[in-house]
Amino acid sequence: MDEQKQEAEEVLTESLKRLERGGPGRPPTENSVRGELEKILGKRYHCLNWSLDPKAKDLDWRWSEKWNRKYELAGILPIVTDQDDWTAGRVAKTYFQRKDIENMFHLTKKALIVPVEPPYVKGFSSKRLTFKE
Structure with a gap:
Protein backbone atom coordinates (compact mmCIF):
# COMPACT_ATOMS: atom_id res chain seq x y z
CA MET A 1 0.00 0.00 0.00
CA ASP A 2 2.92 2.33 0.65
CA GLU A 3 4.09 1.86 -2.94
CA GLN A 4 0.60 2.55 -4.27
CA LYS A 5 0.36 5.70 -2.19
CA GLN A 6 3.76 6.90 -3.36
CA GLU A 7 2.98 6.20 -7.03
CA ALA A 8 -0.38 7.96 -6.79
CA GLU A 9 1.20 11.01 -5.18
CA GLU A 10 3.88 11.07 -7.90
CA VAL A 11 1.16 11.07 -10.58
CA LEU A 12 -0.65 13.90 -8.80
CA THR A 13 2.54 15.94 -8.29
CA GLU A 14 3.64 15.48 -11.91
CA SER A 15 0.16 16.40 -13.16
CA LEU A 16 0.20 19.57 -11.07
CA LYS A 17 3.66 20.48 -12.42
CA ARG A 18 2.48 19.93 -16.02
CA LEU A 19 -0.61 22.01 -15.32
CA GLU A 20 1.35 24.92 -13.82
CA ARG A 21 4.16 24.73 -16.38
CA GLY A 22 1.88 24.78 -19.40
CA GLY A 23 3.85 24.84 -22.62
CA PRO A 24 3.86 22.21 -25.32
CA GLY A 25 1.93 19.04 -24.93
CA ARG A 26 -1.52 18.30 -23.71
CA PRO A 27 -2.34 19.50 -20.20
CA PRO A 28 -3.66 16.88 -17.80
CA THR A 29 -7.42 16.47 -17.70
CA GLU A 30 -9.61 15.08 -14.97
CA ASN A 31 -10.17 11.91 -17.01
CA SER A 32 -6.47 11.36 -17.71
CA VAL A 33 -5.52 11.79 -14.05
CA ARG A 34 -8.43 9.58 -12.91
CA GLY A 35 -7.37 6.85 -15.34
CA GLU A 36 -3.81 6.81 -14.06
CA LEU A 37 -4.93 6.81 -10.42
CA GLU A 38 -7.42 3.99 -11.00
CA LYS A 39 -4.66 1.89 -12.59
CA ILE A 40 -2.37 2.45 -9.62
CA LEU A 41 -4.86 2.25 -6.75
CA GLY A 42 -7.34 -0.26 -8.16
CA LYS A 43 -10.07 -0.98 -5.63
CA ARG A 44 -8.52 1.55 -3.21
CA TYR A 45 -9.18 4.45 -5.60
CA HIS A 46 -12.16 5.59 -3.53
CA CYS A 47 -9.80 6.26 -0.59
CA LEU A 48 -8.28 9.28 -2.34
CA ASN A 49 -10.18 12.56 -2.44
CA TRP A 50 -8.90 14.81 -5.19
CA SER A 51 -10.07 17.60 -7.45
CA LEU A 52 -8.65 19.23 -10.56
CA ASP A 53 -9.40 22.76 -11.78
CA PRO A 54 -7.50 23.25 -15.06
CA LYS A 55 -8.52 26.92 -15.42
CA ALA A 56 -7.21 27.84 -11.97
CA LYS A 57 -4.27 25.45 -12.48
CA ASP A 58 -5.11 23.80 -9.20
CA LEU A 59 -4.89 20.15 -8.24
CA ASP A 60 -5.80 19.28 -4.68
CA TRP A 61 -5.77 15.89 -2.94
CA ARG A 62 -5.93 14.21 0.46
CA TRP A 63 -6.20 10.64 1.69
CA SER A 64 -9.47 9.78 3.38
CA GLU A 65 -10.00 8.01 6.69
CA LYS A 66 -10.90 4.91 4.65
CA TRP A 67 -7.26 4.77 3.53
CA ASN A 68 -6.01 4.90 7.11
CA ARG A 69 -8.44 2.17 8.12
CA LYS A 70 -7.45 -0.09 5.21
CA TYR A 71 -3.79 0.56 5.99
CA GLU A 72 -4.29 -0.49 9.62
CA LEU A 73 -6.06 -3.70 8.55
CA ALA A 74 -3.64 -4.61 5.74
CA GLY A 75 -2.35 -8.12 6.35
CA ILE A 76 -4.82 -8.84 9.16
Whole structure:
Protein backbone atom coordinates (compact mmCIF):
# COMPACT_ATOMS: atom_id res chain seq x y z
CA MET A 1 0.00 0.00 0.00
CA ASP A 2 2.92 2.33 0.65
CA GLU A 3 4.09 1.86 -2.94
CA GLN A 4 0.60 2.55 -4.27
CA LYS A 5 0.36 5.70 -2.19
CA GLN A 6 3.76 6.90 -3.36
CA GLU A 7 2.98 6.20 -7.03
CA ALA A 8 -0.38 7.96 -6.79
CA GLU A 9 1.20 11.01 -5.18
CA GLU A 10 3.88 11.07 -7.90
CA VAL A 11 1.16 11.07 -10.58
CA LEU A 12 -0.65 13.90 -8.80
CA THR A 13 2.54 15.94 -8.29
CA GLU A 14 3.64 15.48 -11.91
CA SER A 15 0.16 16.40 -13.16
CA LEU A 16 0.20 19.57 -11.07
CA LYS A 17 3.66 20.48 -12.42
CA ARG A 18 2.48 19.93 -16.02
CA LEU A 19 -0.61 22.01 -15.32
CA GLU A 20 1.35 24.92 -13.82
CA ARG A 21 4.16 24.73 -16.38
CA GLY A 22 1.88 24.78 -19.40
CA GLY A 23 3.85 24.84 -22.62
CA PRO A 24 3.86 22.21 -25.32
CA GLY A 25 1.93 19.04 -24.93
CA ARG A 26 -1.52 18.30 -23.71
CA PRO A 27 -2.34 19.50 -20.20
CA PRO A 28 -3.66 16.88 -17.80
CA THR A 29 -7.42 16.47 -17.70
CA GLU A 30 -9.61 15.08 -14.97
CA ASN A 31 -10.17 11.91 -17.01
CA SER A 32 -6.47 11.36 -17.71
CA VAL A 33 -5.52 11.79 -14.05
CA ARG A 34 -8.43 9.58 -12.91
CA GLY A 35 -7.37 6.85 -15.34
CA GLU A 36 -3.81 6.81 -14.06
CA LEU A 37 -4.93 6.81 -10.42
CA GLU A 38 -7.42 3.99 -11.00
CA LYS A 39 -4.66 1.89 -12.59
CA ILE A 40 -2.37 2.45 -9.62
CA LEU A 41 -4.86 2.25 -6.75
CA GLY A 42 -7.34 -0.26 -8.16
CA LYS A 43 -10.07 -0.98 -5.63
CA ARG A 44 -8.52 1.55 -3.21
CA TYR A 45 -9.18 4.45 -5.60
CA HIS A 46 -12.16 5.59 -3.53
CA CYS A 47 -9.80 6.26 -0.59
CA LEU A 48 -8.28 9.28 -2.34
CA ASN A 49 -10.18 12.56 -2.44
CA TRP A 50 -8.90 14.81 -5.19
CA SER A 51 -10.07 17.60 -7.45
CA LEU A 52 -8.65 19.23 -10.56
CA ASP A 53 -9.40 22.76 -11.78
CA PRO A 54 -7.50 23.25 -15.06
CA LYS A 55 -8.52 26.92 -15.42
CA ALA A 56 -7.21 27.84 -11.97
CA LYS A 57 -4.27 25.45 -12.48
CA ASP A 58 -5.11 23.80 -9.20
CA LEU A 59 -4.89 20.15 -8.24
CA ASP A 60 -5.80 19.28 -4.68
CA TRP A 61 -5.77 15.89 -2.94
CA ARG A 62 -5.93 14.21 0.46
CA TRP A 63 -6.20 10.64 1.69
CA SER A 64 -9.47 9.78 3.38
CA GLU A 65 -10.00 8.01 6.69
CA LYS A 66 -10.90 4.91 4.65
CA TRP A 67 -7.26 4.77 3.53
CA ASN A 68 -6.01 4.90 7.11
CA ARG A 69 -8.44 2.17 8.12
CA LYS A 70 -7.45 -0.09 5.21
CA TYR A 71 -3.79 0.56 5.99
CA GLU A 72 -4.29 -0.49 9.62
CA LEU A 73 -6.06 -3.70 8.55
CA ALA A 74 -3.64 -4.61 5.74
CA GLY A 75 -2.35 -8.12 6.35
CA ILE A 76 -4.82 -8.84 9.16
CA LEU A 77 -7.06 -11.83 8.59
CA PRO A 78 -9.71 -12.71 11.17
CA ILE A 79 -10.18 -16.43 11.65
CA VAL A 80 -13.20 -17.74 13.53
CA THR A 81 -13.00 -21.15 15.18
CA ASP A 82 -14.73 -23.22 17.83
CA GLN A 83 -11.44 -24.78 18.96
CA ASP A 84 -11.06 -23.02 22.31
CA ASP A 85 -8.14 -25.15 23.46
CA TRP A 86 -5.99 -24.52 20.35
CA THR A 87 -3.25 -21.91 20.35
CA ALA A 88 -3.48 -18.99 17.91
CA GLY A 89 -0.52 -20.44 16.00
CA ARG A 90 -2.20 -23.82 15.57
CA VAL A 91 -5.44 -22.21 14.35
CA ALA A 92 -3.53 -20.08 11.82
CA LYS A 93 -1.42 -23.03 10.64
CA THR A 94 -4.51 -25.20 10.16
CA TYR A 95 -6.31 -22.41 8.33
CA PHE A 96 -3.48 -21.86 5.87
CA GLN A 97 -3.15 -25.62 5.27
CA ARG A 98 -6.75 -25.88 4.05
CA LYS A 99 -5.70 -25.43 0.42
CA ASP A 100 -3.27 -28.35 0.73
CA ILE A 101 -6.04 -30.49 2.22
CA GLU A 102 -8.47 -29.56 -0.57
CA ASN A 103 -5.81 -30.34 -3.21
CA MET A 104 -5.22 -33.74 -1.60
CA PHE A 105 -8.93 -34.57 -1.83
CA HIS A 106 -9.05 -33.53 -5.50
CA LEU A 107 -6.00 -35.64 -6.33
CA THR A 108 -7.37 -38.62 -4.41
CA LYS A 109 -10.69 -38.45 -6.28
CA LYS A 110 -8.88 -38.26 -9.63
CA ALA A 111 -6.57 -41.17 -8.78
CA LEU A 112 -9.30 -43.57 -7.68
CA ILE A 113 -10.23 -46.24 -10.19
CA VAL A 114 -13.82 -46.33 -8.99
CA PRO A 115 -15.23 -42.82 -9.29
CA VAL A 116 -16.63 -41.32 -6.13
CA GLU A 117 -19.80 -39.34 -6.63
CA PRO A 118 -20.92 -36.64 -4.26
CA PRO A 119 -23.84 -37.78 -2.08
CA TYR A 120 -26.24 -35.25 -3.57
CA VAL A 121 -25.87 -36.83 -7.03
CA LYS A 122 -27.01 -40.31 -6.00
CA GLY A 123 -30.67 -41.12 -6.53
CA PHE A 124 -32.91 -42.54 -3.85
CA SER A 125 -34.95 -45.69 -4.25
CA SER A 126 -38.54 -45.91 -3.14
CA LYS A 127 -38.14 -49.62 -2.30
CA ARG A 128 -38.29 -50.64 1.33
CA LEU A 129 -35.61 -52.90 2.70
CA THR A 130 -36.74 -55.56 5.13
CA PHE A 131 -34.55 -57.81 7.14
CA LYS A 132 -35.52 -61.36 8.05
CA GLU A 133 -34.35 -63.03 11.16
